[in-house]
Amino acid sequence: MSTISLLTMIVILSVLWGGFTLCLVVALRKERRKDDS
């Protein structure tokens, strides 16, 4: 696999799956805080 393809794959996967994971982690933390209060 060429470097440019690998780089594109990493960027796209980071944006989408990274974005999803980040949102999920924030949502989990916020939800726990709402439940505590």
Place this chain on the structure above:
Amino acid sequence: MTISRKVEHFTSRWGLLLSVIGIAVGTGNIWRFPRIAAANGGGSFLVPWVCFLFLWSIPLIMAEFAIGKKTRYGTVGSFSVMMGKRYAWMGAFVGFVATAIMFYYSVVAGWCIRYFLLSASGHLLSEAHHGEAWEHFTTSGWQPVLFHVLAASVAAFVISRGVVRGIERANRILIPALLMLIVISAIRAVTLPGAVAGLEYLFTPDFEALLDHRIWLQALTQNAWDTGAGWGLILTYAVYMRNREDVPLNAALIGFGNNSVSLLAGITIFCTVFATIPEQAAEVIREPGPANTGLTFIWIPQLFGHMPGGHFFASIFFLALSFAALSSLISMVELATRILMDLGMRRKRALALVYGGILLAGLPSALSVSFFLNQDWVWGMALMVSGLFIALAVITQGADRFRRQDINSEGSDLRVGRWYNFVIQFLIPAQVVILVAWWFWQVIQADPGGWWNPWAAESVGTCLLQWAVVLTVFISANRFLSERTLNQ
């Protein structure tokens, strides 16, 4: 300000999120995305496709969440509250577009169930000619009808159980199972010998292609059709959100989640095709077939036939496809049922009417692929108009006020900045106008003599005629719709 109406609520944020992911993740993620990505330059397509996630999908999902949570009405009541009683017809149009799609989507869900049953029983891969088998199935008459009835019945059963015991419980099973099945398929696909060629094809960018406007327009179209943004479905589920529920973070989660699933499906399809038939791969992966079905129902069974453990993986693939179709179909049935409930019917009676409507109105699509294509073209295009109407509902309220009061409302985990005002006021209407004009222009160029013909399956004329009939009916019935809904 939220309106106080007695409705059932999702029991938790996760119940709501899984149900809305069920709306967003449909067959379009699994069978349309890989084909469109392949036909539009692979890696080059992914860049605008990710851009439009932020410029179309997420802003519209936010708007739908906020409108449903604020008004606690389905599409007709929502537009009456947001824009005034004179505009109930806009909500009725948005609701009708999703309902018209539901009529033939039930047929699509039936195809998926039929292929799952065939693959699970071991009969699918033993077919000698998959193209002929598909043709025979779709023209057999009774078989597509039978599976259409089965799909509609499953969706109606779920909706008959209500929001918590029906929609939420079904999606708590369907969506985690769907995600697991897609992950298993993807892992299998990337570990096939030669699969790396598929990844190379999918992720190699052609920077010159980024200057081609068609790639940007196809990327926007894909976002408009496969995220469920602007359909009115998310608005309907948002009616059942708890008051403490967040809007912006949930919208971002749905957008990222939906496109992540599409990419995973793309990786699965590209790796499978390139690993099994490397010489024909580039050609096969672009094969549209009627309504994008060529790759899924003709080529995928052949590919699995070449693979060790093909029966098992074909069953997993078609089960995932069936779950994706059913979870979306359930939301469409709920949208139509909610509108009738807002008009004063009880759930069971409203559902009986909707169920009868699907069975009858879905019949022509089950019996005739050309009728199916016509409906897919007409109401697929109308989804852009639905997106425009939702943006107009926000604009009427004042985009900045809507953002501050209804998106950054009670329970919000994120604050949405002023960029949202610009996107919803200018970018979304501009995207709709450009996209509809471009698609119509494509049709006019492809068929200069017949583009106006209202009786052709995929013409500008048939689109405009059917939209005009539906709009005339709803504008005429506007007073009845708004007063009946708001007086309940």
